[in-house]
Amino acid sequence: xxxxxxLDIDSVTIRFGGxxxxxxxxxxxxxxxxxxxxGPNGAGKTTIFNAMTGIYRPTQGNILFKGQxxxxxxxxxxxxxxxxxxxQNIRLFSALTVLENVMVGWQCRSREGLWGALAGGKxxxxxxxxxxxxCREYIEMVGLADLMEELATNLPYGKQRLLEIARALAxxxxxxxxxxxxxxxxALEREELISLIRHISKNLRKxxxxxxxxxxxxxxxxxxxxxxxxxxxxxxxxxxxxxTNQKVIEAYLGSEDPLxxxxx
Numbered sequence: 001x002x003x004x005x006x007l008d009i010d011s012v013t014i015r016f017g018g019x020x021x022x023x024x025x026x027x028x029x030x031x032x033x034x035x036x037x038x039g040p041n042g043a044g045k046t047t048i049f050n051a052m053t054g055i056y057r058p059t060q061g062n063i064l065f066k067g068q069x070x071x072x073x074x075x076x077x078x079x080x081x082x083x084x085x086x087x088q089n090i091r092l093f094s095a096l097t098v099l100e101n102v103m104v105g106w107q108c109r110s111r112e113g114l115w116g117a118l119a120g121g122k123x124x125x126x127x128x129x130x131x132x133x134x135c136r137e138y139i140e141m142v143g144l145a146d147l148m149e150e151l152a153t154n155l156p157y158g159k160q161r162l163l164e165i166a167r168a169l170a171x172x173x174x175x176x177x178x179x180x181x182x183x184x185x186x187a188l189e190r191e192e193l194i195s196l197i198r199h200i201s202k203n204l205r206k207x208x209x210x211x212x213x214x215x216x217x218x219x220x221x222x223x224x225x226x227x228x229x230x231x232x233x234x235x236x237x238x239x240x241x242x243x244t245n246q247k248v249i250e251a252y253l254g255s256e257d258p259l260x261x262x263x264x
Contacts, residue, residue: 004031004066006175006207007052012061014047021047023231024061029175029209034201036210036218038242039228040251045211046088048228049177052209053085054078065175079108084173086164088180088211094153098144098163101152102135105170138166142196157184162196169200175207176200182214190214194221219243227251 007029014022022044029035037045050056052063054075063070065081073081084105093101139148142162147155152163161181168176178197182190194217200206201221212218218225219239227235227242229251235242242248 005029005064006031006033006066007209008062008064008067009048009052010062010064012048012051012058012063014044014051014056015059021231022051022058025228025231025233026061027226027233027236029207032201032205032207034197034208034210034221034223036212036222036225037228038212038215038218038225042230043228043251044231045228046179047231049085049179049209049211052078052177053083076108079171079173082172082174083177084168084171084175085177086161086168086179086181088183090157090160090164092152092160092163092167095151097149097151098139098155099132099135099148101163102138102166102170103131105167106131106135106172108171135166135170138169139163141169141199142166143192158186158189161185162193165196165200169204169206173206175209178208178210178212180211180213182212182217190217193217197221 005028009025009027012022012025013020025044025048037048039045047056051058054070054073054077057072065078065083070078070081093104096104136148139145142165144159144162144166147159152160155163161184165178165181182193185193197208197210198221201208210218210222222239225237225239225242226233227245227248234247234251235245237245
């Protein structure tokens with residue numbers, strides 16, 4: 001059976017002036033896969049995410065989504081193609097409610113348009129009701145059902161991260177990029193996050209790429225791991241393979257058991 005390659009990072013280099021943030025990095029992600037990208041601070045993890053989502057354009061190399069070259073496409077164009085993300089530094093509309101924030105995600109794929117919105121009509125009304133109901137389902141999925149009318153700014157930090165996930169899902173994405181989703185969460189919240197990510201992967205059948213400093217979380221849920229260090233890929237493999245890889249151990253400061261603890 002042929003497995004569709006959803007994302008292909010092909011010899012990507014990203015330079016900022018004389019600084020190489022990413023150097024000749026290559027890896028691919030299969031449809032339905034849950035892949036993690038790990039590495040010490042400054043390894044280039046968020047930089048490669050920004051390239052995948054149109055914030056940065058590769059200096060060299062190519063990025064393909066479902067076989068199509070996406071170098072140079074803008075973030076809004078990539079959302080329409082089916083790529084959505086959360087951010088290391090939370091980016092919510094703080095003055096909007098939980099439901100309204102998720103509705104912003106849904107609006108990215110709405111075909112209502114300006115004239116449709118102005119004209120109104122039965123079809124527009126029905127579509128909006130369906131959209132609200134679907135957004136409510138995403139909110140319930142991430143455990144925020146009792147906070148739908150709460151302003152985003154009033155949510156605890158961990159719940160704001162869950163809201164970002166719900167908003168990303170509302171775009172109708174095929175590929176979901178999660179940038180440090182467990183940051184700021186306590187132990188119970190992290191366990192709930194693991195269950196949520198597994199649900200999104202297996203039940204919603206989303207392809208997921210995860211950046212995360214919580215190594216226990218990564219080892220618990222990832223099917224495959226890519227390791228970056230100083231902008232280069234130093235390892236790729238299953239959690240078991242990564243745990244015993246000497247280059248990875250050295251990248252994490254030579255700790256006796258570096259992949260059994262949280263990397264900060």
